[in-house]
Amino acid sequence: MRNAECTQSLGNLVKNAMTTYHENVFNGPNGETPKLVNMTPHPIDFFDANGDIYLTIPSSGIARVIFHRNYVGKIDGIPVKETEYREVYGLPEPQPGVYYIVSMLVAVAVKGTRDDCLTVDATIRDDDGNSIGCRYLGKV
Numbered sequence: 001m002r003n004a005e006c007t008q009s010l011g012n013l014v015k016n017a018m019t020t021y022h023e024n025v026f027n028g029p030n031g032e033t034p035k036l037v038n039m040t041p042h043p044i045d046f047f048d049a050n051g052d053i054y055l056t057i058p059s060s061g062i063a064r065v066i067f068h069r070n071y072v073g074k075i076d077g078i079p080v081k082e083t084e085y086r087e088v089y090g091l092p093e094p095q096p097g098v099y100y101i102v103s104m105l106v107a108v109a110v111k112g113t114r115d116d117c118l119t120v121d122a123t124i125r126d127d128d129g130n131s132i133g134c135r136y137l138g139k140v
Contacts, residue, residue, distance in 0.1 A: 045133030063091035085109035
């Protein structure tokens with residue numbers, strides 16, 4: 001098998017495995033498609049492999065986290081601080097079949113206490129480096 005064929009076969013294997021995984025994990029009550037709620041301050045565009053937008057999810061509010069940075073020492077004269085996440089606000093209570101798209105900070109702050117928070121992943125950027133969308137969602 002040539003390299004391109006091997007890569008394509010491996011890609012299909014991974015794609016099929018991930019599709020099966022997501023279908024099994026992310027079903028709503030009674031097996032229906034779950035609802036996605038965008039809790040970031042901007043709409044999120046999802047791009048396909050061809051670079052076309054196939055879905056836009058508008059903002060439904062803003063989830064934020066209050067955090068504090070504690071000084072823990074220095075390395076080579078550079079201060080090192082540890083982030084302590086204190087309170088998440090603006091994030092609705094969990095609902096069956098609903099997943100919330102949140103910032104990475106919020107997702108990290110609620111990790112271990114909630115399993116309904118997702119983040120954007122595989123960010124797509126314009127020529128100036130600005131985020132204009134993503135390819136898929138991620139789970140922390």
